[in-house]
Structure formats: C-alpha cells, structure tokens
Amino acid sequence: MRFYEYESKQILRDAGMPLPKSHFCTTDAEAEQAAADIRGPVVIKSQVLSGGRMKAGGVKFADTPQEARGLAEEILRLRINDLLPVGVLVEEKQDIAQEYYAAVTWDGRAKKPVIIFSDMGGIDIEEVAESHPEHLSRTHFSALRPFSDYIAKQAVADVGVTGNDLNALTRIVAGLARIFIERDMTLAEINPIGKLADGRIIALDCHMDMEQEAQRAHADLLNALGLSADDKRQARPPTQFELDAEHLDGSDPRGVAGNLTEFDGDLGLIIGAGGGSLTLFDAVRAAGGRPANYCEIGGNPSVNKTRNLTKLILSRPNVKKIAVMMNVVSNTRVDIVARGVVKGCIEAGFDPAEKITIFRIPGSWEEEGFAILEKYGIPYVDRSVSMDEAARLAVQNMDK
Amino acid sequence: MSILVNADTTFIIQGITGREAVTMARECLDYGARLLGGVTPGRKGREVHGLPVMDTVRQFTDTQRVDASVVSVPPAFAADAVFEAIDAGIPLIVVVTERIPRKQVAQFVEYAQQQGTRIIGPNCLGIISPGKTRVGGVGGAANSTERAFKPGRIGVMSRSGGMTVEIANSLSEAGLGVSTAVSIGGDAVIGSTYAELMPLFDADPDTDAIAIYSEPGGRAEYELAEYMQRSGSTKPIVAFMAGKFMDEMPGMRFGHAGTIVEGKADTATEKIANLAAAGITVADKVGDIPSLIKQRLGA
Amino acid sequence: MAMFIRVDIDPSVQEDMQLCQRLVEVCPVDIFETVGESNVATVEENLDECTLCDLCVNEAPGRVHVVKLYREG
Numbered sequence: 116m117r118f119y120e121y122e123s124k125q126i127l128r129d130a131g132m133p134l135p136k137s138h139f140c141t142t143d144a145e146a147e148q149a150a151a152d153i154r155g156p157v158v159i160k161s162q163v164l165s166g167g168r169m170k171a172g173g174v175k176f177a178d179t180p181q182e183a184r185g186l187a188e189e190i191l192r193l194r195i196n197d198l199l200p201v202g203v204l205v206e207e208k209q210d211i212a213q214e215y216y217a218a219v220t221w222d223g224r225a226k227k228p229v230i231i232f233s234d235m236g237g238i239d240i241e242e243v244a245e246s247h248p249e250h251l252s253r254t255h256f257s258a259l260r261p262f263s264d265y266i267a268k269q270a271v272a273d274v275g276v277t278g279n280d281l282n283a284l285t286r287i288v289a290g291l292a293r294i295f296i297e298r299d300m301t302l303a304e305i306n307p308i309g310k311l312a313d314g315r316i317i318a319l320d321c322h323m324d325m326e327q328e329a330q331r332a333h334a335d336l337l338n339a340l341g342l343s344a345d346d347k348r349q350a351r352p353p354t355q356f357e358l359d360a361e362h363l364d365g366s367d368p369r370g371v372a373g374n375l376t377e378f379d380g381d382l383g384l385i386i387g388a389g390g391g392s393l394t395l396f397d398a399v400r401a402a403g404g405r406p407a408n409y410c411e412i413g414g415n416p417s418v419n420k421t422r423n424l425t426k427l428i429l430s431r432p433n434v435k436k437i438a439v440m441m442n443v444v445s446n447t448r449v450d451i452v453a454r455g456v457v458k459g460c461i462e463a464g465f466d467p468a469e470k471i472t473i474f475r476i477p478g479s480w481e482e483e484g485f486a487i488l489e490k491y492g493i494p495y496v497d498r499s500v501s502m503d504e505a506a507r508l509a510v511q512n513m514d515k
Numbered sequence: 516m517s518i519l520v521n522a523d524t525t526f527i528i529q530g531i532t533g534r535e536a537v538t539m540a541r542e543c544l545d546y547g548a549r550l551l552g553g554v555t556p557g558r559k560g561r562e563v564h565g566l567p568v569m570d571t572v573r574q575f576t577d578t579q580r581v582d583a584s585v586v587s588v589p590p591a592f593a594a595d596a597v598f599e600a601i602d603a604g605i606p607l608i609v610v611v612t613e614r615i616p617r618k619q620v621a622q623f624v625e626y627a628q629q630q631g632t633r634i635i636g637p638n639c640l641g642i643i644s645p646g647k648t649r650v651g652g653v654g655g656a657a658n659s660t661e662r663a664f665k666p667g668r669i670g671v672m673s674r675s676g677g678m679t680v681e682i683a684n685s686l687s688e689a690g691l692g693v694s695t696a697v698s699i700g701g702d703a704v705i706g707s708t709y710a711e712l713m714p715l716f717d718a719d720p721d722t723d724a725i726a727i728y729s730e731p732g733g734r735a736e737y738e739l740a741e742y743m744q745r746s747g748s749t750k751p752i753v754a755f756m757a758g759k760f761m762d763e764m765p766g767m768r769f770g771h772a773g774t775i776v777e778g779k780a781d782t783a784t785e786k787i788a789n790l791a792a793a794g795i796t797v798a799d800k801v802g803d804i805p806s807l808i809k810q811r812l813g814a
Numbered sequence: 815m816a817m818f819i820r821v822d823i824d825p826s827v828q829e830d831m832q833l834c835q836r837l838v839e840v841c842p843v844d845i846f847e848t849v850g851e852s853n854v855a856t857v858e859e860n861l862d863e864c865t866l867c868d869l870c871v872n873e874a875p876g877r878v879h880v881v882k883l884y885r886e887g
Contacts, residue, residue: 241779296618328772389701390674398801401800442677443677480866
C-alpha cells in the first residue's frame with residue numbers, strides 16, 4: 116500500500132512528529148479556505164503517487180488565498196505521468212535553512228532494516244550515494260530487539276551532525292524507525308527534513324509504503340485514513356480491468372488466477388506462475404508481440420476461476436487472440452487449466468482453436484490436458500519446446 | 516554428494532494436515548524421501564499416509580534425529596512454527612509458506628543466524644537432490660519430478676519455484692541433469708541467498724556448474740557477483756534474468772513479493788551488467804541455459 | 815453447462831442412503847448433493863471441477879462412473 120503524502124504525514128502526525136500546518140483539499144474552494152486558515156504564504160502540492168511532482172509543475176507557491184485557489188484549480192487538472200491527483204495538499208510555506216534526508220527500508224542482503232541518513236536532503240539520494248558518499252550513512256538495526264534511540268543517533272552523527280540538531284534529528288529518525296517497524300512498512304522516507312530559519316527541525320515531505328501481506332494487522336491505521344485492509348495501491352492506482360480481475364480472483368479461494376496488469380497490446384496472456392509470467396512476458400515482447408496484459412496463474416486454480424479470467428481478458432476489444440503458457444508445472448494441473456481456458460473461450464463466443472495462438476503448459480496431468488487440447492483443435496507444444504520458442508509461436512500465430 | 520540434503524536426510528512437515536501439505540507428504544514419500552511425520556497442534560495421534568502426527572516439534576526431536584523441517588502453515592502462524600523448529604535444534608528449516616510479512620521473516624532469520632540454523636525460503640518449493648531425496652514439494656508428483664529432475668552434475672538456484680522445475684527440466688532434456696536444486700524463495704528477505712549457498716556448491720565435487728534464475732528487485736545478484744570475485748570460485752555459472760519489462764515500470768510489483776524496481780540497482784539491465792562483469796554468463800533466453808552451460812564446461 | 819465431465823450414477827445407488835451421503839462428503843469439489851431425504855444428484859456447475867481423484871468411484875465401485883467427455887468421439 117503506497118500512501119499519498121497527506122496520508123504519510125497523518126501517520127507522522129499521529130506519532131507526534133513535528134510538521135508544517137497543512138490541509139488536504141479536493142476542490143479549489145477548499146484550497147482557498149485552507150490558505151485563509153493558514154494565514155500566510157502556502158505551498159500547494161499535487162497528491163499523486165508519481166515522483167517528480169516539482170518538475171512536472173505539481174508544486175506551486177501562493178501568497179494569498181485567491182492565488183492558492185487558482186493554482187489549486189490548475190494542479191487538480193494536471194496529469195503527472197498520466198495520473199490525475201486525488202487532491203492537493205495546502206501547506207504553510209517554510210523558510211528553510213538546511214535540508215536532511217532520512218529513510219528506513221529493508222536490506223535483503225543484511226536481512227535487516229536499514230536507516231539511510233544524509234545531510235544533503237531534497238535531492239536524489241542515489242546521486243548523493245554516488246557522488247558524496249561521506250554525506251550518507253547506512254545503519255542497520257535488529258528486527259528482533261526493541262528499537263533503541265542510540266541507533267538513530269548513530270545514523271545522524273555518522274554524517275557529522277552534532278549539537279541541538281543531532282538531538283532533534285535523532286527524535287525524528289527514531290520516530291520514523293519505530294513507525295517503520297511497528298507498522299510493517301517497506302519504506303518510510305522523509306525527504307526533506309527541513310531545518311527552518313528559526314532553528315526548528317520539521318518533516319517537509321514524506322513517503323510511506325506498507326507491506327501488502329501485513330495490511331490486515333494494521334486495519335486500525337488504514338481505516339483511520341479512510342482505506343481498507345484489502346486495498347492495493349502501487350505506483351499507479353489500478354484500472355477497472357485490473358480491479359475486475361482482482362475481484363474474480365478474490366471471489367474463489369482455489370489457487371491464483373489474477374495479479375493482472377493492463378497493457379495496450381493485442382495479445383491476451385494467460386501465463387504463470389510468478390517467475391514463469393515474468394519470463395514469458397519478456398519472451399513475448401522479445402518475439403515482437405504486444406501483450407494486452409500481464410497476469411499470473413498458479414497454485415492450481417479452479418476451472419471456474421481460469422474460465423472467468425479468460426472471459427475477462429477476451430472481453431477487451433483490443434484483444435485479438437490469447438496465449439496460454441506456463442513453466443513446467445508441479446501443483447497446477449495442465450488439464451484443469453485447459454478446461455478453464457476452453458470453457459472461457461467458448462462461453463465468450465469464440466472457437467478456442469482460432470482464439471488460442473498457443474498452449475504451452477507441460478507437467479502435472481499433461482496427458483489429460485493434451486487430450487482436451489486435441490479434442491478442441493488447439494495448437495499446443497510440450498516440454499521439449501522452450502518458453503522462448505512457445506512465445507515466438509504465440510506471436511507468429513497471431514496472423515493465422 | 517549433494518548440498519544441504521542427501522538420501523539419509525530425515526525430516527518432518529510442520530502443518531502436515533493442511534491441504535497442500537498432505538499432497539506434499541504423499542509426493543515426498545513416493546519419491547523415497549525419509550519423511551518421519553509432521554506436526555499439527557491438537558492433532559496428535561492422527562496419521563497422514565501412515566505417518567504420525569504430533570502436537571509439538573519436540574515430540575519428534577526428543578526421540579529421534581530430525582535433520583530438517585518443512586514449514587507449511589498459514590502465514591499468520593509461520594514465524595511461530597520456525598521459532599519452534601529452531602528451538603528444537605533442527606539444523607535446516609525449509610519455509611514453504613507464502614505471504615509472511617518481511618518483519619517476521621527478518622526476525623526468525625536473525626534468530627536462526629544466532630543459533631546456527633540454516634533457513635531456506637520463505638515462499639519456496641524446497642530442495643531436491645535427484646535420485647536421492649526431496650525436502651519440499653518441488654517438482655510435484657513423483658513421476659513428473661523424476662521426469663523433470665534427472666540426476667546429473669549441475670546445481671540450480673532459483674528465486675522462483677516454478678522456474679526451478681522449468682530450468683531443471685531443460686537441463687534434464689539436454690542430457691545434463693541436476694546435482695541439487697534449491698528453490699531459494701521469492702521474498703525480499705530470505706534465509707539463504709545465492710552467495711550464501713555458493714560455498715556449498717563450490718565444495719561439492721559432484722557439481723560442475725550452476726544455473727541460476729533471477730529477477731529484478733533486491734541486491735542478491737550483486738552479493739553473488741561480489742562473492743564470485745572475492746572467493747576465486749571457478750565453477751561456471753549461467754544466470755537468467757526475467758522481468759526485463761519491469762525496468763520501464765518502477766514501483767510496480769510483479770511475480771513475487773521481492774520483485775519490484777525501486778531504484779536503478781533493482782533493474783534487470785543493471786543486474787545483468789553486474790553479473791556479466793563478475794564472469795557469470797547471462798543467458799538472454801531461458802531456453803539457452805543448457806547450451807551455455809555446455810559451452811562453459813567445454814563439452 | 816458441463817463440457818468435460820459427466821458423472822453417471824447407477825439407480826441402485828439411490829436406495830443406499832448412507833452411500834449417497836458418503837458420495838456427498840467424499841468429493842473435494844462438491845459434485846454431489848442430496849436431494850430430498852435420500853437421493854443423490856450431481857451439481858451441474860461443479861462437474862467440470864472434477865479432479866479425477868476417483869474417491870467417488872471407490873465408494874461405489876461399478877455404480878458411479880466418471881466420464882471424460884473430451885475422450886469420447
């Protein structure tokens with residue numbers, strides 16, 4: 116679950132972190148009112164999940180409520196990386212003397228959470244890591260022991276910060292680390308943390324991502340933000356087609372036939388499982404094919420589930436044909452998948468022999484599966500044909 | 516020889532009465548593996564395929580040698596099951612369960628390191644040494660496992676369970692076969708990475724080369740590249756990187772929990788360049804792995 | 815409509831109430847349902863989910879037949 120800035124800031128606020136005054140607004144009139152409440156210059160920030168808001172014109176400054184209204188109206192209509200904002204954040208403008216960066220994330224190599232801290236905030240942290248490594252610290256900590264503040268202090272001190280700033284920053288970084296670990300985040304980032312002209316240190320922009328698998332344990336936080344524990348929000352909000360697929364997958368517990376991502380090509384893909392789908396999607400593109408979707412089937416989905424996924428994919432007008440491909444399967448059954456796709460094709464009003472460019476799922480119960488494919492005249496290949504070759508055949512048969 | 520497991524490896528299944536675990540137990544037995552029984556709390560006295568079910572792991576370890584445990588319990592109970600197995604002194608724990616939050620994984624992995632326990636997974640299909648044993652469900656039914664996994668001299672490590680079988684099958688079809696295949700798991704935090712298993716393959720006189728399946732996300736491939744440069748390992752590795760399309764879609768998760776591009780280093784392109792610079796042959800197509808291994812072995 | 819699987823139940827099965835009940839219980843994909851007090855019938859929408867596990871066939875040897883429609887004609 117990727118949170119919008121205003122949601123991330125609410126999480127920080129609830130944890131007692133210092134933040135500028137701000138209001139989340141969905142209309143220009145609300146933005147005008149918010150600016151009037153703040154009584155002073157404001158910044159208006161587009162609430163989109165995409166990065167690069169500043170460059171795209173999604174962050175603007177206003178001196179008066181009327182100006183704020185006009186800018187909010189503009190930003191609410193501005194698409195950034197093809198996404199419309201869900202609203203704007205109207206926030207008290209700050210006089211910033213120095214910017215810091217703090218993030219907590221997982222390091223799969225160390226198998227521990229890591230605090231990344233820098234006294235060069237506000238810019239691309241990968242760039243800081245490359246060109247100014249002495250301005251960046253990485254501090255791992257145990258997920259097993261309760262978090263100790265000294266770890267945050269170490270992270271801040273390691274880039275040379277001392278005095279009052281060290282103590283103020285330690286409080287913020289320790290708070291962030293606790294939110295990260297207690298709330299099962301995969302990323303908790305404040306960039307920048309601003310030191311103001313008057314010496315106060317506050318969080319200016321924030322980005323958090325909660326692990327999907329742990330959402331159920333944090334229904335309280337999600338509900339308080341107006342979200343549900345079952346919501347999935349990635350780098351972009353899901354399309355209707357993706358939501359439909361998710362609904363189908365969720366309505367039947369037997370196996371997986373979903374994790375669908377929409378693309379704009381003409382070849383519908385029924386592929387699996389996790390790694391197989393990644394491999395096959397690349398293979399189709401390498402063969403010159405244009406996929407209409409990514410998806411994953413696995414864990415032996417029911418006939419009904421595969422049938423519904425097939426019908427959903429075929430319901431899109433841009434889909435000319437479909438390809439059904441997987442790696443050599445262990446627990447998913449070839450015959451059960453074959454029944455599902457054949458049934459889906461026929462119920463959608465198509466001849467599976469014409470609609471399916473290739474079927475390549477070798478493995479468990481393949482004799483039964485191949486018998487079904489033969490009965491319906493569907494082109495298929497066995498395990499002696501590689502996934503790459505199958506993808507090539509899928510693309511080649513598009514014009515048949 | 517083989518790595519991690521051999522024909523004598525005894526093991527139990529935690530969660531043995533679950534739907535998937537019952538099938539896994541059948542498949543392990545049919546394959547000739549030395550499965551002793553399993554644990555499901557409250558079900559002591561029952562049997563699964565004639566094997567005993569106990570309430571606790573200790574009820575097995577108190578009376579006999581248990582070399583490994585396969586954890587196949589729902590995600591909410593998985594961490595507890597792993598802690599139980601570690602405290603019972605089982606040296607190898609294969610965690611099959613998917614969707615365990617990574618905080619919990621990091622917790623039991625850290626504890627396992629302290630106790631000297633090896634963890635494989637989570638979110639994996641297990642380990643197989645063809646013709647000897649199988650600890651986990653990798654390969655499925657015994658007859659199809661025998662078909663996909665012919666005994667041979669190539670090691671396999673894969674972040675995807677399904678692709679473990681696919682690659683092993685292609686090695687078998689090409690007449691190469693497999694020494695040991697390890698489905699290492701698709702999560703962002705896993706118990707044993709490529710680089711941590713490589714020393715075992717390096718020390719195995721029956722493994723001549725290693726085939727690896729990899730994905731975007733994480734740093735495991737960098738760790739492997741560093742290992743190869745640091746250790747002076749001479750065993751050829753052929754790696755395949757799936758998910759090249761993800762390079763254009765930062766922030767989107769595909770395939771496995773650990774498979775997401777958050778920064779440049781997560782991309783397939785960067786990883787491929789890094790692996791190649793460490794002397795690892797990177798296959799452009801997954802189907803090319805067997806012929807590239809043959810080339811590297813000069814066969 | 816089922817396209818792949820048909821299950822034929824011999825009329826004699828209907829006279830054995832316990833057997834009817836066992837067929838309902840044994841099927842992992844709910845192909846059988848009891849009708850009225852004792853009779854058993856197949857559930858049309860679940861037929862194609864049949865996993866060919868033969869548990870029903872083993873309960874009533876020679877009296878329950880699972881027919882693979884795709885193997886016929």
